[in-house]
Amino acid sequence: MEFRGSHILSVDQFDRGDVERVFEVARKMLPFTQRKRVTRILEGAVLGNIFFEPSTRTRISFGSAFNLLGGNVRDTTSEESLSLAKGENLHDTASVLSGYCDVLVMRHSEAGAVAEFSSQSRVPVINGGDGANEHPSQALLDLFTLDQEMRDKSKRVDGMRIAIVGDLRFGRAVRSLCGLLSVFDSLDVRLASPAQLTLPETLKEKLISQGHTVHEFDSLEPALASCDVVYMTRIQTERFATAKEADLYRGRLRLNRKIYEAWCDPETIIMHPLPRDSRRKARELDEDLNPNPNLAIFRQTDNGLAVRMALFALVLDVADKFEENAKAVPWYRA
């Protein structure tokens, strides 16, 4: 894949070499996300951070990543998508906004909308999540974290056993993750979900056709044995017809300290795309695991900055320049 000038719309664009390239650049970003060094390579560039579906977390992550490269950010949050309310189509919106910005991030509630938007954009568009479809930067940060965590334990992603648990039907983070797992070798994938929320067949078949092993479970415990990592997800209430329907599934598959200690290896890495649902009825990933050093959920969000910086640097072709003229940070950092 030629990153320079490209849209980043789907994990299907990435082969193994592309993923390694993103990880390589993301690792170089770590001194910057950890505020040891400052770069100004994108000074004067403008990111249009267009969130037609709200997301504080992802919007701020992309925005901060761009700021850390020296660029400016113009934000839009959902409440305000009024030109569309005045009857403007996405193509016109793209033609206009791509004149104002050097790169665009878009989140939209409809699957495929970001790709449609990108077709008329004159600058690179990064998919920040489109409905139940894709969330490629989330999958990249998940796998970058996995890669880092496995290295720390002197292990490799290739050949690992991973349990993926929860709402595998509507979670776009899961869909993108499963798509991207395909590029690795010989994975043992254990899918645990309520029977009504299993992973779509096409994704399962893709994993199998790439030589991975896939097992499905409708409860949590049997999926956990000898896993290198367990990836928990929340029930996507907002994708169900009614909150009541979602309630049928919330709280069914739960990981907590007791279950972890009974069923997982002591080194099993715990991940979650966040937000986790900590209300009593849900609690798919219990806070009693917070002290566990294998809980990687906040290392995931930290790594999100590095991965998003890497994507910006790659599509804007500054991945080999941003370290020049970098300076030490003069302010306090814990």
Add this chain to the structure above:
Amino acid sequence: MEFRGSHILSVDQFDRGDVERVFEVARKMLPFTQRKRVTRILEGAVLGNIFFEPSTRTRISFGSAFNLLGGNVRDTTSEESLSLAKGENLHDTASVLSGYCDVLVMRHSEAGAVAEFSSQSRVPVINGGDGANEHPSQALLDLFTLDQEMRDKSKRVDGMRIAIVGDLRFGRAVRSLCGLLSVFDSLDVRLASPAQLTLPETLKEKLISQGHTVHEFDSLEPALASCDVVYMTRIQTERFATAKEADLYRGRLRLNRKIYEAWCDPETIIMHPLPRDSRRKARELDEDLNPNPNLAIFRQTDNGLAVRMALFALVLDVADKFEENAKAVPWYRA
């Protein structure tokens, strides 16, 4: 007009020389809006981008323009105008915000509100649209585009024939455009609108008193003959008492490829202040004209950046300094 330190509230402030001065500075901004060069002249300056009526497009255009001059932007969108809800008057708001910023852009739903606000501001205020009243930066970017397009065809704005079509009663873009057209010479202005949505008499009289010719039509086709430019507008649904009333007029005057080819000159420039209404019932400017090289609508929005940069540079008195120390852009640009 002395630009330095001035508020930009109405097109009535501009004489021919002022318009030429804005165009001259805007032309110098083009290498910056096209991302060939970067300037940091306003590094450390803060724009308060105060939108009490939401507008993604205009808000981002002003914000990006300020970023391209090196400045920072603090945004407010309508949903949040709560100090006013707590009973604060616009004068207090202006006194406070003008202490936080170096320049302010304000959009407001009420005609005259921006002028009232500016009376207590200690820094320059630019009107980003006040109700059905004025939208001076839109008129300036429309005429800057017209000037550029006519030059490309070795023609001049003076003496041109222009058709202005649609909702001429409620559209503030149209009102500001007609006001600004007055400063040019010997125009042949053809106004086409439903009989209930004609241009206000005062604007018509102003054009005539300045020596221009004005003809009115209640359908589109007869207005188009031998025009250098046709300027389409959308029915301003949000200014009618009910959406139903607006529906009476939507879809009445429509430009599409068939009508263009039958009635326009092959060089007729097509403009629209955007957003255009692409829903089936409206379609005042059909997408089948998108491939037409005379369709200038996205050159208008691109030029909006340059014109808004010029306005900031003029009121903050850096129009003769921003090219000093400008640097080449180090990142990818298509």
Add this chain to the structure above:
Amino acid sequence: MEFRGSHILSVDQFDRGDVERVFEVARKMLPFTQRKRVTRILEGAVLGNIFFEPSTRTRISFGSAFNLLGGNVRDTTSEESLSLAKGENLHDTASVLSGYCDVLVMRHSEAGAVAEFSSQSRVPVINGGDGANEHPSQALLDLFTLDQEMRDKSKRVDGMRIAIVGDLRFGRAVRSLCGLLSVFDSLDVRLASPAQLTLPETLKEKLISQGHTVHEFDSLEPALASCDVVYMTRIQTERFATAKEADLYRGRLRLNRKIYEAWCDPETIIMHPLPRDSRRKARELDEDLNPNPNLAIFRQTDNGLAVRMALFALVLDVADKFEENAKAVPWYRA
């Protein structure tokens, strides 16, 4: 108090020396807030400006202050606090956002929420107002202004007589102000409020135990005699069960020119945390006092920039560095 790396949650953290230190740094910020000089000390730093309860004024003040130090700002306004709606608790939100930013400002509608949030933040958190509880930066800017105003009149804060008027029960600005007044010496504090809206007993007792004199009044005029300063506040409608209940108190204690001239000294300083309620039923501080040179309300908001810059500089440990490499402002300033 060690400022470096600290959260700023409550005025109770500040002793007299801390307050003097903030004022000392804030005074050094004045050439920057007045746009005589530009510093870039925080270039590359990111402020997360997290407003779960909306406030245009305070949000922009913090954001501009950070921009004036050279940093970037990522904003969140209330409408979008959706990860919390998805069941995320404040601790997770803090863990995530503190990875994206170098410092966080948070406003929240619930008392204590900011402190709870800060307990999981890995970067300094500044309380931008939590329910009816605290608003420490407001108290600091109020007292910095008082200090500046008293110096201008060759007087001192210690030993002054101050009337505090209005809704003393629900106003967090008042609560924080009274808390911070305690660190000064021998104040004569005159509290005027409707009987149902008196200052909480604990705050009164704290003032008395620190050696200050406290008198309470249920009308305005008798509280004003020989005051050095009168601090007016608005009825906090949003903290009452119903707007109707708030209406019982609005308009009861009003300062206007006639009352000022009859009851105040000609040098009495007039303050208000703003917004003031200028609707006919309220008008606790009448606009007919706008020409009075002792009306300090817009000097308060101007000073807010300097005080917030000082807080950022202190917690990020650049208070002794930001003047290095500062440059003259190249753009127009009135």
